[in-house]
Amino acid sequence: xxxxxxxxxxxxxxxxxxxxxGLLVWKVAKGDDNSVTSSLAEGRTAAAPDFTLAKLDGDGExxxxxxxxxxxxLNFWASWCGPCKDETPLLQRSWKRWQDRGVVFxxxxxxxxxxxxxxxxxxxxxxxxxxxxxxxxxxGRYGVTGFPETYFIDARGRVVYRIAGPVDEASExxxxxxxxxxxx
Amino acid sequence: xxxxxxxxxxxxALALASPAFASEQHPTAAELESELVCPICDSTxxxxxxxxxxxxxxxxxxxxxxxxxxxxxxGKLVDQFGQGVLAVPPRQGxxxxxxxxxxxxxGVATVAVGSLAWGWSRSRSPAETAEEPALDPDxxxxxxxxxxxxx
Numbered sequence: 001x002x003x004x005x006x007x008x009x010x011x012x013x014x015x016x017x018x019x020x021x022g023l024l025v026w027k028v029a030k031g032d033d034n035s036v037t038s039s040l041a042e043g044r045t046a047a048a049p050d051f052t053l054a055k056l057d058g059d060g061e062x063x064x065x066x067x068x069x070x071x072x073x074l075n076f077w078a079s080w081c082g083p084c085k086d087e088t089p090l091l092q093r094s095w096k097r098w099q100d101r102g103v104v105f106x107x108x109x110x111x112x113x114x115x116x117x118x119x120x121x122x123x124x125x126x127x128x129x130x131x132x133x134x135x136x137x138x139x140g141r142y143g144v145t146g147f148p149e150t151y152f153i154d155a156r157g158r159v160v161y162r163i164a165g166p167v168d169e170a171s172e173x174x175x176x177x178x179x180x181x182x183x184x
Numbered sequence: 185x186x187x188x189x190x191x192x193x194x195x196x197a198l199a200l201a202s203p204a205f206a207s208e209q210h211p212t213a214a215e216l217e218s219e220l221v222c223p224i225c226d227s228t229x230x231x232x233x234x235x236x237x238x239x240x241x242x243x244x245x246x247x248x249x250x251x252x253x254x255x256x257x258x259g260k261l262v263d264q265f266g267q268g269v270l271a272v273p274p275r276q277g278x279x280x281x282x283x284x285x286x287x288x289x290x291g292v293a294t295v296a297v298g299s300l301a302w303g304w305s306r307s308r309s310p311a312e313t314a315e316e317p318a319l320d321p322d323x324x325x326x327x328x329x330x331x332x333x334x335x
Binding site for chain 1: 223224234235236239243264265266268296299300303
């Protein structure tokens with residue numbers, strides 16, 4: 001009886017160790033969640049993680065995949081984020097300049113109150129589409145490290161450039177857009 | 185006598201239930217802030233000074249003033265930010281695992297330690313007694329003589 005208990009304990013211990021080892025191997029094989037950010041840091045492009053989220057500025061949803069064939073400027077923001085207030089007018093002006101050239105701007109409002117986000121868009125007169133991601137489901141997949149953060153996606157759906165932090169100059173946006181257009 | 189027990193039990197149940205009922209119907213901002221998490225800093229609202237945490241605290245005060253129950257306020261915040269804003273997982277569906285697994289772990293550990301201790305004591309006692317060397321006959325005789333002197 002005692003030897004059976006001991007054997008059972010040993011099997012349990014080996015099982016737990018094997019499970020932990022399996023988890024470790026799975027995590028290493030799966031790689032870092034911030035694959036987009038790490039790929040860009042290594043000078044490579046990365047497939048833009050797809051999402052379908054509810055629009056903030058109208059009814060229905062927007063799927064990133066539906067924008068395939070166009071260059072996309074994807075801006076992660078929140079109404080409570082101070083630097084987002086500074087860069088939003090610049091984004092809106094750039095959108096006006098680029099919208100007739102096959103470039104789409106999309107805002108992703110993250111971890112925010114919907115009402116606050118809508119007020120923010122009205123306050124800054126934003127007319128490009130914005131989606132709501134209150135739970136922050138896109139943050140980990142893109143590797144967003146803070147707000148605001150902007151990703152540039154080419155027509156094939158590859159992220160080619162990223163600006164971490166607020167965009168201060170229109171030329172910074174132009175550079176990212178030109179890279180996205182050139183890559184297509 | 186039986187009726188008296190019932191009354192005592194009912195009063196005890198009432199005494200335990202009424203604070204929980206009052207908390208559900210008329211929650212305070214302090215208790216809600218300790219039960220909800222700031223979505224960007226992963227600490228409870230009462231310990232966070234992040235902008236979104238301040239915004240959530242203001243929302244809680246507005247909803248309390250509007251007469252919302254604790255569940256309603258939590259539900260509205262979960263609707264906006266997801267289950268991650270709850271400091272403790274709800275006791276429903278898959279989230280039950282978060283409550284049951286630690287209890288199961290404690291149970292398994294108790295059984296394992298108990299079994300090992302029981303097995304260890306059982307395997308050790310007979311062996312020890314069996315291996316005790318018998319006294320040398322001369323020593324035993326001397327010991328008896330010495331003991332006799334004290335009688």
